Amino acid sequence: MALARRSFDAVVVGAGGAGLRAALQLSESGLSVAVLSKVFPTRSHTVAAQGGIGAALGNMGEDSWLWHMYDTIKGSDWLGDQDAIEFMCREAPKLVYELEHFGMPFDRNENGTVYQRPFGGHSQNFGERPVQRSCCAADRTGHAMLHTLYQRNVRARTQFFVEWMALDLIRDSGGQALGVTALEMETGEVMILHARATLFATGGAGRIFWSTTNAFINTGDGLGMAARAGIPLEDMEFWQFHPTGVAGAGVLITEGVRGEGGYLLNKSGERFMERYAPNLKDLASRDVVSRAMATEIKDGRGAGPHGDYLLLKLDHLGPEVIDKRLPGIREISKKFANIDPVKDPIPVVPTVHYMMGGIPANYLGEVVVPQGGSPEAVVPGFYAAGECACASVHGANRLGTNSLTDLLVFGKAAAESVIKFLKENPGRKDLPKDAAERTLARLARLDNQKNGESVAEVATDARRTMQAHCGVFRFPDTLVEGVKKIRGIADRASRTQIKDKSRVFNTARVEALELDNLIEVARASMVSAEARKESRGAHDRSDHHQRDDVNWLKHTLWYKDGDRLEYKPVHMKPLTARTIEPKVRTY
Amino acid sequence: MRFRIFRYDPDRDEKPRMQDYDVRLDPHDRMLLDALVRVKEQDDTLSLRRSCREGVCGSDAMNINGKNGLACITKLADLKEPVELRPLPGLPVIRDLIVDMSQFFKQYHSIKPYLVNDDPPPEKERLQSPREREELDGLYECILCACCSTACPSFWWNPDKFVGPAGLLQAYRFIADSRDQATAERLDNLEDPYRLFRCHSIMNCVDACPKHLNPTRAIGKIKELLVKRAV
Numbered sequence: 001m002a003l004a005r006r007s008f009d010a011v012v013v014g015a016g017g018a019g020l021r022a023a024l025q026l027s028e029s030g031l032s033v034a035v036l037s038k039v040f041p042t043r044s045h046t047v048a049a050q051g052g053i054g055a056a057l058g059n060m061g062e063d064s065w066l067w068h069m070y071d072t073i074k075g076s077d078w079l080g081d082q083d084a085i086e087f088m089c090r091e092a093p094k095l096v097y098e099l100e101h102f103g104m105p106f107d108r109n110e111n112g113t114v115y116q117r118p119f120g121g122h123s124q125n126f127g128e129r130p131v132q133r134s135c136c137a138a139d140r141t142g143h144a145m146l147h148t149l150y151q152r153n154v155r156a157r158t159q160f161f162v163e164w165m166a167l168d169l170i171r172d173s174g175g176q177a178l179g180v181t182a183l184e185m186e187t188g189e190v191m192i193l194h195a196r197a198t199l200f201a202t203g204g205a206g207r208i209f210w211s212t213t214n215a216f217i218n219t220g221d222g223l224g225m226a227a228r229a230g231i232p233l234e235d236m237e238f239w240q241f242h243p244t245g246v247a248g249a250g251v252l253i254t255e256g257v258r259g260e261g262g263y264l265l266n267k268s269g270e271r272f273m274e275r276y277a278p279n280l281k282d283l284a285s286r287d288v289v290s291r292a293m294a295t296e297i298k299d300g301r302g303a304g305p306h307g308d309y310l311l312l313k314l315d316h317l318g319p320e321v322i323d324k325r326l327p328g329i330r331e332i333s334k335k336f337a338n339i340d341p342v343k344d345p346i347p348v349v350p351t352v353h354y355m356m357g358g359i360p361a362n363y364l365g366e367v368v369v370p371q372g373g374s375p376e377a378v379v380p381g382f383y384a385a386g387e388c389a390c391a392s393v394h395g396a397n398r399l400g401t402n403s404l405t406d407l408l409v410f411g412k413a414a415a416e417s418v419i420k421f422l423k424e425n426p427g428r429k430d431l432p433k434d435a436a437e438r439t440l441a442r443l444a445r446l447d448n449q450k451n452g453e454s455v456a457e458v459a460t461d462a463r464r465t466m467q468a469h470c471g472v473f474r475f476p477d478t479l480v481e482g483v484k485k486i487r488g489i490a491d492r493a494s495r496t497q498i499k500d501k502s503r504v505f506n507t508a509r510v511e512a513l514e515l516d517n518l519i520e521v522a523r524a525s526m527v528s529a530e531a532r533k534e535s536r537g538a539h540d541r542s543d544h545h546q547r548d549d550v551n552w553l554k555h556t557l558w559y560k561d562g563d564r565l566e567y568k569p570v571h572m573k574p575l576t577a578r579t580i581e582p583k584v585r586t587y
Numbered sequence: 588m589r590f591r592i593f594r595y596d597p598d599r600d601e602k603p604r605m606q607d608y609d610v611r612l613d614p615h616d617r618m619l620l621d622a623l624v625r626v627k628e629q630d631d632t633l634s635l636r637r638s639c640r641e642g643v644c645g646s647d648a649m650n651i652n653g654k655n656g657l658a659c660i661t662k663l664a665d666l667k668e669p670v671e672l673r674p675l676p677g678l679p680v681i682r683d684l685i686v687d688m689s690q691f692f693k694q695y696h697s698i699k700p701y702l703v704n705d706d707p708p709p710e711k712e713r714l715q716s717p718r719e720r721e722e723l724d725g726l727y728e729c730i731l732c733a734c735c736s737t738a739c740p741s742f743w744w745n746p747d748k749f750v751g752p753a754g755l756l757q758a759y760r761f762i763a764d765s766r767d768q769a770t771a772e773r774l775d776n777l778e779d780p781y782r783l784f785r786c787h788s789i790m791n792c793v794d795a796c797p798k799h800l801n802p803t804r805a806i807g808k809i810k811e812l813l814v815k816r817a818v
Contacts, residue, residue: 103767
């Protein structure tokens with residue numbers, strides 16, 4: 001079957017923070033760009049970010065990008081690449097100012113500068129005391145940022161393909177990326193978008209877990225497409241559990257609550273974080289706080305009738321501060337926890353929030369894979385930025401506020417790399433004959449499937465398995481069993497059946513195609529987690545309690561083909577600063 | 588729990604119909620969207636938009652027992668059965684609960700929804716006092732769900748000519764921003780019998796907004812500025 005085809009200089013897949021920042025750069029440079037998004041851009045999941053953007057502006061007291069870099073490396077439990085981290089922390093202030101110039105409605109100080117709040121793991125003078133580094137718009141920073149970036153793209157006349165789902169990455173025999181196949185949801189039409197450069201900004205995949213702060217759309221589409229096209233996925237064992245998801249609902253309560261002075265209590269009313277992190281207490285990094293909470297619950301000190309959650313107290317901040325700085329949290333608590341935080345504490349539980357791993361990339365946003373003896377050969381024409389990419393700035397644990405920083409810095413950097421690549425490579429390569437073959441086979445399989453299970457059934461089992469076997473605490477036997485189970489579920493996912501055969505806005509088909517992506521992410525995560533015999537950042541194993549820098553100071557690379565694993569070194573050398581040497585991590 | 592849901596698939600149906608569903612809920616299901624996910628597990632042919640499930644992305648706006656709202660923050664306990672669900676009124680239906688929002692976004696884009704400031708940007712941030720910043724509260728929080736505009740009779744009658752409450756709220760968001768320099772052009776752009784003045788302060792928009800914003804007040808302020816400018 002011959003598919004319709006359109007040609008562009010660049011295709012950007014995803015219109016969240018990273019995709020929109022990249023799109024802006026590309027549109028303003030005069031290139032022909034197509035930006036594909038499963039949802040209208042302002043519905044992307046960046047919209048749900050609450051607490052702020054990390055940047056050492058120093059508006060509230062002395063700060064420096066070097067301290068931000070130190071905090072990020074320590075937060076990453078030394079798995080982050082120090083060149084990429086230096087790049088991000090140095091660029092951050094510039095990009096926050098630029099966002100302000102775009103019209104972002106930041107909160108303000110009396111002197112008119114951008115207000116910054118404290119956040120977990122961010123410190124002054126290499127861990128000495130907390131610093132106010134998080135630039136915010138109340139507790140709606142992601143919303144304000146995403147809308148501002150969209151508005152700026154309206155001004156730049158960016159061409160959006162709204163409610164188009166990218167299905168597969170097209171590569172030629174030399175491995176060069178040449179665009180994507182994509183489904184227009186409204187009509188059911190499948191098209192080839194032929195591009196000289198392809199940039200993935202497809203976001204996270206938290207929906208592979210049962211309980212997550214992530215939106216329904218976070219199904220790891222970019223990772224699935226990359227894996228099917230032979231690109232490995234990096235550090236997929238590292239999943240961040242955010243300490244404060246609303247118990248039972250999963251909805252996020254920003255760390256900004258603790259930044260503004262809130263704290264956690266167990267069932268006896270004890271401020272237990274003092275025992276686990278005597279210095280930064282409730283503002284220790286997220287992996288530390290989540291583990292402390294899980295320990296409290298495990299040891300019978302959880303609150304509630306089943307002892308399965310903890311309490312986030314903020315009433316002492318007073319209604320004025322809560323309404324000014326945390327209005328969204330008050331709204332969410334009333335709706336999803338049936339309490340008003342002005343009077344009562346919020347029941348919270350560690351909840352899957354962020355994927356530290358992703359498509360292997362360097363600090364320029366170029367996708368890199370082992371090839372011809374190099375651990376990091378550039379894949380020509382292929383770029384990745386934001387949560388779907390692993391640059392790696394977050395290593396084994398991301399600091400709060402660094403995700404929005406990552407979107408801005410690497411969205412722009414990846415776009416600049418695209419511009420440079422297009423200048424240096426003026427021609428357009430032909431599409432391979434089999435460009436759409438994988439996509440058409442997937443669609444035909446789904447259309448013709450008989451006696452298969454429903455997508456909801458298989459997806460539910462995958463999510464339950466990830467939750468039970470790949471949680472805050474991990475055990476050798478449950479990991480081994482988890483690998484077996486998830487392989488079985490992957491097999492079932494290849495035989496799902498949908499009843500809806502309509503061409504028009506067929507969301508059953510979309511969900512089935514999303515499951516193909518989710519399942520690759522789940523397999524990569526479970527296999528990588530089983531193999532890593534140490535505890536580092538968010539990966540905590542009962543049989544190897546310590547970080548093991550001798551054997552495991554290295555990045556995992558998972559290949560879909562045969563669940564094969566490879567490893568590559570961590571970049572310990574920053575661009576200009578001195579290496580931050582690994583040491584014991586305490587808060 | 589019982590539901591009556593608007594169904595229409597142009598690929599199969601000659602005309603729309605209402606379909607009844609009886610759904611067994613899970614004890615954790617508390618919002619309308621949770622119930623719709625159950626419905627979809629039973630019948631995967633039901634199409635709707637949804638994403639964040641916490642009222643910030645604006646995807647799952649629909650007409651719920653006659654009133655526009657977001658399914659993800661509408662509590663099941665507050666709904667009378669059978670719960671009647673229809674697509675947002677006044678926009679063309681693509682399928683089931685999914686409407687074509689092109690006209691809505693066209694109006695949003697028509698107000699030039701971006702900051703205009705031709706001064707060379709300073710090295711750091713442009714300064715804005717907390718008081719000036721407060722002027723944006725109640726405006727910038729809009730999630731573009733279209734609950735307001737599709738509850739507005741003036742928008743139903745003239746969707747191509749009347750900007751509608753969502754677009755006008757955003758027009759005022761930029762007028763109110765101390766950093767924006769295009770107030771005069773923005774007012775010119777709205778000084779028109781249809782674009783602004785089709786608003787007759789019916790206030791359905793205020794009632795419908797799931798974020799408790801007040802487009803009517805913002806429209807009133809734009810009208811005031813136009814009057815001031817005239818005298």
